[in-house]
Amino acid sequence: MSDALKTRILDVLRSLPAPDGGADVVSRDMVSDIFVADRKAFFSLSVAASDAERFEGFRQEAERRVSEVEGIDTAMVALTAERKGGGMAARPAPARPPQPAAPHPHHHPRPRQGGAAMPAPPAAPRPVRPDIPGIRRIVAVASGKGGVGKSTTAVNLALAFLARGMKVGLLDADIYGPSVPRLLHLSGKPETRNGRTMVPLEAYGLKAMSMGFLVEEETPMIWRGPMVMSALTQMLREVEWGDLDMLVVDMPPGTGDAQLTMAQSVPLAGAVIVSTPQDLALIDARKGLAMFRKVEVPVLGIVENMSYFVAPDTGKRYDIFGHGGARAEAERLGVPFLGEVPLEMVIRESSDAGRPVVAGDPTGPHAQVYRDIAARVLASIEGVSGTTLKAPTIVFE
């Protein structure tokens, strides 16, 4: 981006009175890096979480005024709150803006105790999900709550598809806490081509796009409804993915309105739900399942993550979390069980080092676990293809 353009944007921001009566947002260093692609400006304003409401009007005004700057057509401005102390526990709860078009996600029918599969909730009007040229299939990896290993599963699953010779992309739609830059050790801003589309970054042969490439790291964003859709649409449709056999989408955790809107707007072949075996995680996984059914996205199955632990010294296996809960739940809900991933230091360390286990040790036992899951996901897609209204019928023993 030209410096002149950036200066023009900063001048506009400097001229806007701050809603708290303080100095302008530029001199207070509240403005992030400004990124412009295809005449669209992206940046964030760092405010204390308690000031978010107060700055909302300002945010809208900033979008409006910046979109009038010469050389800019539209602007996407997010309010961000600094992460306190880092780590997952410190992540603020995602803002859940009202979604006018989305059906309400909280009306989940209670599953019958010990009974048969949960009945599908009434279907919402079928949303428009235009295909993305060049992308054959899109699979979402989702979880009912954060911290269950959704991103770890998504990235290793994508690499396992790649290991089968498929052309694969990974879209980090977890805009509240993008982890793909860390998991794939990728940084830097994507280039734009012809001043239009963004070029995905690449690691281990995987094409990747993440909001984390576009905004400051460690800056969770407070998103407003329309911005969620705008960001997702851009990352999906205005990225030069090329021909892909599979695009894996790492969804934001949870089953709130934003997640529902995403599930509704992406032309998904299906969703993989990641859960840990604990009861609480399973309750949330059930909500995730209900959410996808509501928007008529087939649930391809459930993965049980951190399923069991093998002591490195004795090789003895411990079912510390009550292993097997997700398998039983999958059976009860009538969806395939896709496999169990052990709680393994290697999995954690390799992810933290930006070299996920499927890339770092492709022939090792952990990579095999993910490869098996990938094979079951593909079989599950075969089982549901062409019948997006039906729940999958294949059950793996």
Ligand SMILES: Nc1ncnc2c1ncn2[C@@H]1O[C@H](COP(=O)(O)OP(=O)(O)OP(=O)(O)O)[C@@H](O)[C@H]1O
């Ligand atoms: N099977 C596993 N064994 C050991 N550690 C794991 C395993 N799966 C995930 N982890 C670790 O657990 C932490 C959370 O994983 P991850 O970021 O994938 O979860 P998440 O569900 O995507 O979380 P969030 O939604 O909060 O981003 C990470 O430190 C990751 O390395």
